[in-house]
Amino acid sequence: MTIRKLGYLALGFLGLALGAVGAVLPLLPAFPFLLLAAYGFGRSSRRLERWFKGTRLYRDNLVDLAAGRGLTRRAKVRIMGTVTAVMAVGFVMMHAVPVGRIVLGCVWVGHLLYFRFRISTVPEKDPTVDH
Template identity: 55%
Template structure:
């Protein structure tokens, strides 16, 4: 195994771990960590990639986005809420840095615009009871 492949596998495992924690902990986003895992496993190991895309964690958080279908309203709102809370904390901590506050505000606005208009909204799949 090459060093590059080992690094990708290590980063993929870290992404899965943090993504799993993020799926449960409200302020830790799962999405970017799971994207990291998907990317790293795709670059390193077909076996790990196949395993990962078969997990419920992947299917619930990434599958529709990766396939280009979009995200559900619930997923979009969860991501927006987490980013807003995180950026609000940074905004409050930058009370003496007005330029930093302006940059955060602009990034936040573009984030909202991207999630509202850049990512397609899909209906949540119905569960059979």
């Protein structure tokens, strides 16, 4: 295995670990870390990529987005809630930096607009049906 593939492998496991923690802790966003894991595993090993895509973390959080369908309303709200909480901490801590607050506010509004208008909302899956 090359150094590059080992780096992607490490990136995949780091993303998986942080994504798993983020799935449990409400202040850590799982979604971007799981995207990082998918990217890292996809670039390092076909076997790991297949394994990751078979995990519940992937199926519950990324499968619809990766297939180009979008995200459920619940996933969008969870992601934006986490983003809002994290950005709010930064906003409060920048009380002496008004320009930083303006930039952070613009980034937050950009996130809202992107999730509202660029990512489709798909219906919730029926939990009684195995997908």
